[in-house]
Each structure stands twice: as C-alpha cells, then as structure tokens.
Amino acid sequence: MPSRNYIISAAIILLLAAGLIFLPEKNNKKELAPEELLQELQNDKRFVSVDQLAVLMIEEDPTLVLVDVRDPGSFVEYSLPGAINIPVENMLEEDYQQYFDRAELQIVFYSNSHILAEQAWMIKKRQEVNNIRILKGGLNQWTKDILLAEAPPETAPKEAFDRYNFLMGARKYFVGASGAFDPAAQGDIVETAPKKVPKIPVKVKKEKELEGCF
Amino acid sequence: MGPLIPQGVIDGGWSFVIALLVGVCFGLILEASGFSSSRKIVGLFYGYDFTVLRVFFTATITAMVGLLYFNYLGWIDLSMIYFPPTYVLAAIIGGLIMGLGFIMGGFCPGTGICAVAIGKLDALAYVFGLYLGIFFFSETFSWFEGLYTKYALGQVRITETLGISTGLFAFGFVAIALVAFVVTAWIQRRVKPVVY
Numbered sequence: 001m002p003s004r005n006y007i008i009s010a011a012i013i014l015l016l017a018a019g020l021i022f023l024p025e026k027n028n029k030k031e032l033a034p035e036e037l038l039q040e041l042q043n044d045k046r047f048v049s050v051d052q053l054a055v056l057m058i059e060e061d062p063t064l065v066l067v068d069v070r071d072p073g074s075f076v077e078y079s080l081p082g083a084i085n086i087p088v089e090n091m092l093e094e095d096y097q098q099y100f101d102r103a104e105l106q107i108v109f110y111s112n113s114h115i116l117a118e119q120a121w122m123i124k125k126r127q128e129v130n131n132i133r134i135l136k137g138g139l140n141q142w143t144k145d146i147l148l149a150e151a152p153p154e155t156a157p158k159e160a161f162d163r164y165n166f167l168m169g170a171r172k173y174f175v176g177a178s179g180a181f182d183p184a185a186q187g188d189i190v191e192t193a194p195k196k197v198p199k200i201p202v203k204v205k206k207e208k209e210l211e212g213c214f
Numbered sequence: 215m216g217p218l219i220p221q222g223v224i225d226g227g228w229s230f231v232i233a234l235l236v237g238v239c240f241g242l243i244l245e246a247s248g249f250s251s252s253r254k255i256v257g258l259f260y261g262y263d264f265t266v267l268r269v270f271f272t273a274t275i276t277a278m279v280g281l282l283y284f285n286y287l288g289w290i291d292l293s294m295i296y297f298p299p300t301y302v303l304a305a306i307i308g309g310l311i312m313g314l315g316f317i318m319g320g321f322c323p324g325t326g327i328c329a330v331a332i333g334k335l336d337a338l339a340y341v342f343g344l345y346l347g348i349f350f351f352s353e354t355f356s357w358f359e360g361l362y363t364k365y366a367l368g369q370v371r372i373t374e375t376l377g378i379s380t381g382l383f384a385f386g387f388v389a390i391a392l393v394a395f396v397v398t399a400w401i402q403r404r405v406k407p408v409v410y
Contacts (some may be wrong), residue, residue: 010395017279019380022381
C-alpha cells in the first residue's frame with residue numbers, strides 16, 4: 001500500500017486536473033479593443049508627412065521599411081524607391097509577418113491617397129503591430145510636394161522658402177540632377193524603383209532554440 | 215504578464231543567463247535524484263527501477279496543470295510559448311536511435327553531462343560520442359533532409375488533432391500518469407530488486 005503522502009498528492013493533482021475540464025477555453029488571440037482603436041484613430045500620430053519620409057529616405061535610414069499596399073499592377077507602374085509591395089488583401093499572409101514581428105523597424109504604408117494605407121494600418125493595428133505609420137496624402141501628396149513643388153510667393157515667410165528649398169533638394173535626390181520633373185520621364189524612375197520583396201535576414205521569433213531533452 | 219522575455223518584461227539579453235541558472239538547477243536536481251547513475255536510468259528498461267518515469271511524469275503533469283491555470287488567470291499567454299513542429303518520420307526514427315543509445319550507454323544527454331560533472335569516465339566517452347553524432351548529423355544533414363522533412367505536420371497540437379478540449383486532455387493525461395505510477399509500483403514489487 002503506498003504511503004498516505006502519495007495518495008494525498010495524487011488526489012490533489014487529479015482534482016486540479018478535473019477542475020481544468022470546466023475552465024472555459026481561453027482565447028489568447030491578440031486584438032485591439034474597439035475603444036482603443038477609436039482612440040488611436042482620433043490622433044494624427046499614425047501619419048508621417050511627405051517631408052519626414054523624404055528625410056528618412058535621403059538619410060537611408062536602415063530601419064525604414066516602405067510598404068506599398070496597392071495592387072501589384074500599380075506597384076510595378078510606379079512606386080517609391082526601395083518600397084516593397086504587400087497588397088491590402090495579402091496583409092494577413094504568413095509570408096509577410098516577418099516584417100511585422102520586428103518592433104525596431106519603422107514601417108510606412110502608402111497608397112495613392114492615404115485611404116487604402118489606412119485600411120491596411122487598421123488591420124495591422126488590430127493585431128497590435130504598433131510600429132506602422134501612414135504616408136499622409138499618399139503618393140498624390142508625394143507627387144505634389146516633391147515632384148511638382150512650386151516656389152512660394154515672394155511675400156511668404158522664411159519657413160516657406162526653407163521648405164521649398166528642402167523639397168527642391170529632395171526632388172533632385174529622387175528625380176535626378178536636373179531637378180525638373182517630367183511626367184514623360186517617369187518610365188526612368190519606374191525602371192529603377194520596383195523591387196521584388198527582398199528577403200531580409202530575419203531571425204524569426206518562433207524558431208527559437210529548440211527544446212532539449214533531459 | 216508572462217512569458218517574460220517575449221512580453222518584454224525581461225530583456226532578451228538575459229535569456230542565456232536565465233538558461234544557465236535554470237540549467238544548473240536542473241542538473242542539480244537530476245544529480246540529487248540519482249539520475250547520473252546509468253543503472254537507475256536503464257532500470258526503466260529492465261523494470262527494476264521506475265524513478266525516471268515517475269520523476270518525468272510528475273514534472274510534466276505538475277507543469278501542465280500549473281501552466282493551464284496560469285493561462286486561465288492571465289499570468290502567462292500560452293499562445294506565445296514556442297513548441298517544436300512535428301516531423302512524424304524523423305521523430306520515430308530519431309526516437310528509436312535515441313532509445314537504443316539510451317539503453318546502450320545508460321545515459322540520456324542531460325544525465326550524461328551530469329555524470330561527467332561528477333567525474334564518470336564512461337559518461338565522458340558517452341558525451342564525446344554524443345557530440346560526434348551531432349557533428350556527423352550536422353555535416354551530412356543534406357543526405358537525410360528528405361527523410362527528415364517527410365510527413366512534416368508543422369506546429370500541431372494533439373488537442374486539435376483529437377478535437378477535444380485542452381482541459382479534458384490534461385485530465386486524461388494526469389489520469390494516465392497516475393495509472394502508470396500504480397502499475398510501475400506493482401511491477402517493481404514483483405521484480406527482483408537490484409542493489410546498486
């Protein structure tokens with residue numbers, strides 16, 4: 001006959017395990033509560049302006065990941081230099097999760113305006129990916145500001161001229177030395193711009209050290 | 215709250231320090247339970263000593279029941295815990311090879327290293343062979359790769375395969391463990407005791 005201690009401890013573990021049967025299955029799926037999402041939507045922190053993005057791109061910030069959320073066709077037609085293409089409808093696919101698992105990256109979503117990018121942002125936000133920003137005004141604003149910037153009137157304050165000079169500099173950087181934007185020459189930009197989604201060396205979180213034996 | 219490192223409660227840089235501490239404690243308990251003795255280990259195969267089975271079953275069911283309650287209370291997020299993917303064929307073949315090495319050498323990898331720590335020469339030979347095996351396998355992995363990845367199921371859970379709730383499975387597993395304790399105690403009483 002086993003000792004009393006064995007019987008008591010066996011009874012305790014059996015009781016505890018029996019209790020588990022009646023516990024509800026817990027849903028651990030991470031999701032942002034609607035209230036919090038609404039709060040996030042009410043401030044402008046999720047936006048990055050064309051100027052800010054231009055600075056990041058000119059400085060070649062290694063943490064910047066530009067994501068074109070439009071369809072692949074539009075992406076091939078025109079996209080920002082160095083961007084990768086993750087269409088909104090593919091946003092949840094496993095293949096792309098490597099980009100969203102890395103909190104140190106600055107991800108910027110863009111589309112033609114910022115509507116589509118915002119939809120994509122909302123999907124990722126619900127998955128509690130917090131390092132994504134949206135290009136305010138999208139490619140339209142980009143074209144308007146960088147490629148078609150117009151000199152401010154002479155009476156404008158100094159800041160307006162500073163910004164204009166910055167935009168002209170950015171235009172030179174992105175379009176070429178002439179600094180002139182010729183819509184017909186867009187083809188040249190396109191040829192260099194689209195890239196296949198690069199395989200970035202990612203240490204996928206899941207594949208941690210395998211378990212040992214004993 | 216948990217797991218502490220993935221949730222950012224503890225910085226990831228500490229993981230090796232923590233692993234070292236846990237490893238030292240683990241080794242200490244293995245040694246204290248007498249697992250650095252190969253006679254105790256192989257006793258499981260010959261049926262005169264079931265300590266190994268009892269210790270590991272106890273550890274498993276305690277951790278399992280504890281973790282499931284912690285998960286329920288929100289102290290740990292079990293969905294963030296990594297578990298290795300299932301390779302059916304590799305698991306069967308690897309299990310057979312390991313079992314064979316286990317009974318021939320009288321150690322399993324962890325207890326082998328424990329036994330090296332207390333200065334057993336046979337364990338030293340065993341661990342040398344272990345690393346030789348790892349080296350050989352790593353260098354020739356491309357030969358076995360097809361075999362290795364055959365019937366890869368990915369990260370599957372037995373509860374999903376069986377379609378039962380986690381709690382029910384845990385209860386069943388605890389029941390099996392307790393039955394195993396009773397049965398092995400019964401066998402041990404009937405087998406000629408081995409003194410070592």
